[in-house]
Amino acid sequence: MSDLIISLVGARPEFASWDWVHDIRNASGEAGQEDVSRVASAFSLALAGEPAPAAMTIFITQDPGFPLWAKVMDGLFPGRRHLTAATPAMALTLLETARTG
Numbered sequence: 001m002s003d004l005i006i007s008l009v010g011a012r013p014e015f016a017s018w019d020w021v022h023d024i025r026n027a028s029g030e031a032g033q034e035d036v037s038r039v040a041s042a043f044s045l046a047l048a049g050e051p052a053p054a055a056m057t058i059f060i061t062q063d064p065g066f067p068l069w070a071k072v073m074d075g076l077f078p079g080r081r082h083l084t085a086a087t088p089a090m091a092l093t094l095l096e097t098a099r100t101g
Contacts (some may be wrong), residue, residue, distance in 0.1 A: 001027070001037040006042040013046035017053055021091050023060040040076040056081040056098060058091045 009015050057073070059066060061084055070082035081098075085091035 002031060003041050005039050009039075009046045016043040016046035017055050019055055019095060020057040021060065021088075021095070022057065023088065025060055025062060028079045036073060036076060040073075043077055043080070050079075053079065054081075055079060056083060056095070058083045058085055058094055060085050060088055060091050088094050 057070075057077075057080060059070060059082070061086075067084050072083055073082040074080070083094055085094050
């Protein structure tokens with residue numbers, strides 16, 4: 001998945017400033033620190049080193065430990081918040097709430 005995201009952001013740099021929602025409930029395999037660091041580098045390159053303007057990534061997962069990993073990602077992607085939601089509906093609510101205040 002990280003290679004696909006890197007490819008997308010490389011082809012369309014504006015994607016790095018968009019909000020992203022990843023449903024990882026049925027994901028197979030693991031993404032490690034190296035994968036996330038590579039994606040973070042691609043985002044930074046796409047944004048020319050500027051922080052993303054209040055962008056966020058929401059992971060749909062029921063893994064109770066994932067919010068800690070999301071917090072780590074906050075430090076790797078300047079300007080981007082990483083949140084978790086248990087369902088797609090909850091992710092949409094998080095996104096709407098964050099956008100409307």
